[in-house]
Amino acid sequence: MRPPSLLSLTIASALAHITDIVDLTDIPDFLLIELFLGTLRAGKLTEKVLKVFIATGNPHILSFIESLGIKIALTPILPTLKDDEVDIVITALKPDLGFLEEWRPVFSRFHLIIVKDPDLLDADLKIPPGFPSLDVYNQSDMESLVGKKALSLLQFTGFSARYFGYLVSRRRYIIFIDADCIPVRDDLGHPMDVVNQHLVNLTTPATPFFFNTLYDPYIKGSDFVRGYPFSLRCGVDCAVSCGLWLNTPDCDASVLKSGKRIERIADAVITVPKGTMFALSGVNVAFNRELIGPALFSGLVLAGEGKVRHKTMEDIWCGMCVKTVCDHLGYGVKSGAPYVQRCVDGATEQESPECTMVAANLLEVAVPFFQSIRLPRTAISTEACMLEIVKLVREKLGHADSSFARAADSMEEWVGVWRSLHAKL
Known part of the structure; x- marks a missing residue:
């Protein structure tokens, strides 16, 4: 040898x-x-x-x-964002907005859009001082901006009131936090900056075409793993940042899990892979309005749904629409940090398994639909993608349940209102 x-x-x-x-x-x-x-x-x-x-x-x-097609992934330099590029949207489902007191250190620099649930009628909102820039919208504003006819289809009530906030925003980045949430605090008792983390997610690339086992490679302390294609390391624009929360989770048939609590923060961010659906939640979410704004709408409201988040399907439907549009247009969706602390008492959010099964059965139809549809190449804008989804919902789901047909009507109306209002900018 x-x-x-x-x-x-x-x-x-x-x-x-x-x-x-x-x-x-x-x-x-x-x-x-x-x-x-x-x-x-x-x-x-x-x-x-x-x-x-x-x-x-x-x-x-x-x-x-x-x-070999190898490209260097440039370390992204975070743009210097101005405070007037961000809107914080809050829905007022109760007159007392005292929870905003907790958010003052984080939110006071930014413009707030507070949308009053029409069901509150003439009740005065109690908004803590210390927020120098805010606008409050009510039923009258909704009627004057979109008209009563459109309003009857869009139904900006309950959690859906936030969509009106998205509609009237003129800033690039929109962040929505539920009214039952407060900041998570660090070991020193300081509120963690949920806004900054969302903006980091949105202003650094997403990697939907190849999963990185170290999660988001652009986050400090992470990197691309060996074998990750160099040609994909530049990533794509991130359109949506889906944050998480501590305390009460959103679970099906939560009456069976009323004592379950989320107590541990997983300090990680991942890009949801292309072609994969996920259950979006509006509890803690941010998005780039200029990229994906018109897709942040649901329209799917089931009979008997109230104002308990896990009793609604609108988030899940909205998330599947958003993911379909992002996959088609080549944008990314991130999930993970930042976290907020939910204050809602899970014991009051009980739901019968029978009610859960109604939504579950519809999802068994809706999920395969979204997994299978392919939008045409001619759909090169978010509005066009949404209208293509509307057409496919009518053709393939409208016969399965009247809720899908109504959702298609609402989504079509939403795109029309969005185009009309934003054409005046």
Whole structure:
């Protein structure tokens, strides 16, 4: 058996320490090429190592990198956002908005849009001081902006009142937090900045085409794993950031899980893969209005649904519409941090399994529908995508349940109102 050559021993030694090498410019070309090929075969071509090889300027190395379609993922520089690029939308389901007292350190810099549930009628809202920029909208404002006829289809009541806030916003980023939530506090008792974390999610790329097992590679402390295609490391625009919460979870037939609580924060963010549906919740969500705004609407309201979030299907339907549009247009959706603290008492949110099964049965029809539909290439805007979904809902789901037909009518009306109002900007 022939002993290993000096060249092979040199390459093996260099490969064993390749991640520690910071300069290869003085290496002879033949040795450099052998080392590069050995690095590829060993699966050790990380982004850091790739930059070291590129820095040599060797034309053979650069040509080989180009032929493989390898691209450097630039570390994104977060844009300097101005406070007037963000709207915080709050729905007033009760007259007393005392919970905003907890949010003052986080929200006071931004403009607030408070949408009053029409069911409150003439009740005066109790809004804590300390929010210098806010607008309050009520039933009268809804009627004057969209008209009574459209309003009867859009039904901006209960949790759906938030859609009116999305409609009247003129800022790039919209953040919605439920009225039963307060900030999570760190070990020193300071409120965690949910706004900043949402903006980090929205202003750094998403990676929907290949799952990164270290979660969001753009978050501090994370990175791309070995084997992640270099051609995909630049990512795509993130359109939606879905935050989570502590305390009461949203579960089906929660009467059977009334004592369940979420007490641990998983400090991680993931991109929902392309082609995968997920259960969006409006408890704690943010989105880029300019990219995906018209898709943030549901229209699916079931008979007997009230103002308990887990008794409604609107979030889930809205999420499937949003994900379908994002997948088609090439945007990303992130889920995970930031967290909020829900204050609602799970014992008061009981629901019979029979009621849950009505929604569950509809989902057994709706989920395969959204998994199977493909929007035409001619749909190149969010509004166009929504209208294509409307058409498909009518064709394929309208016969299954009248709720789907009504949802299609509401979604079509929503797109029309959105276009009408935003054309005046």
